[in-house]
Amino acid sequence: QVQLVQSGAEVKKPGASVKVSCKASGYTFTSYGINWVRQAPGQGLEWMGWISGYNGNTNYPQKVQGRVTMTTDTSTSTAYMELRSLRSDDTAVYYCARDPYHWGQGTLVTVSS
Amino acid sequence: QSVLTQPPSVSGAPGQRVTISCTGSSSNIGAGYDVHWYQQLPGTAPKLLIYGNSNRPLGVPDRFSGSKSGTSASLAISGLQAEDEADYFCQSYDSSLSGSWVFGGGTKLTVL
Numbered sequence: 106q107v108q109l110v111q112s113g114a115e116v117k118k119p120g121a122s123v124k125v126s127c128k129a130s131g132y133t134f135t136s137y138g139i140n141w142v143r144q145a146p147g148q149g150l151e152w153m154g155w156i157s158g159y160n161g162n163t164n165y166p167q168k169v170q171g172r173v174t175m176t177t178d179t180s181t182s183t184a185y186m187e188l189r190s191l192r193s194d195d196t197a198v199y200y201c202a203r204d205p206y207h208w209g210q211g212t213l214v215t216v217s218s
Numbered sequence: 219q220s221v222l223t224q225p226p227s228v229s230g231a232p233g234q235r236v237t238i239s240c241t242g243s244s245s246n247i248g249a250g251y252d253v254h255w256y257q258q259l260p261g262t263a264p265k266l267l268i269y270g271n272s273n274r275p276l277g278v279p280d281r282f283s284g285s286k287s288g289t290s291a292s293l294a295i296s297g298l299q300a301e302d303e304a305d306y307f308c309q310s311y312d313s314s315l316s317g318s319w320v321f322g323g324g325t326k327l328t329v330l
Contacts, residue, residue: 140319142319149220149307149321149322149323150264150307150309150324151321152318152319154318155318155319164316164318166315200263205254205256205309206266206269206275208263210263211263
């Protein structure tokens, strides 16, 4: 069965960077892309971007363009999302999702001085 | 501000029927993109409830139904149960944002 397993919680200081991983199993990694979605405490869901599992093409929304980089490692079927210049309002649970049905368990990123 | 608009909250008594609306625009729902609905319990990842406007994944009770018309979609929950108390989100795609995922702000369902 399709599984997406994410890395553990992170605590970062403002201005730092964080890199969250999402290890896929149960399907051919290069046949699907991976979306990243975040949810700030008590807030709604926000799409952070998409990366192709086939060729690494990416699509980022304007809001995070320039601060986010998504990559993949096809040898380990793992997708990564790096967010730089962290601010307190980046505190959120970050999810990877292959499609609406298959989501990772989420990774809490806390940005605090 | 979310791209799709949902009411912040709805409520109903056990056994009743409630509906949650999701309003978009001509660049997302109105452009013909599918709408999906998620249920989120506290501390958990969103769980797909309805996909492709009106389809239920295996295991989702038929008390949950979805529909779409024009630039809007709706989720209906009949025979409300206490366990239905959760947050509900709609999701679609947007052509002005290169096919990105767009979400509603979420609706808190309270079972009275």
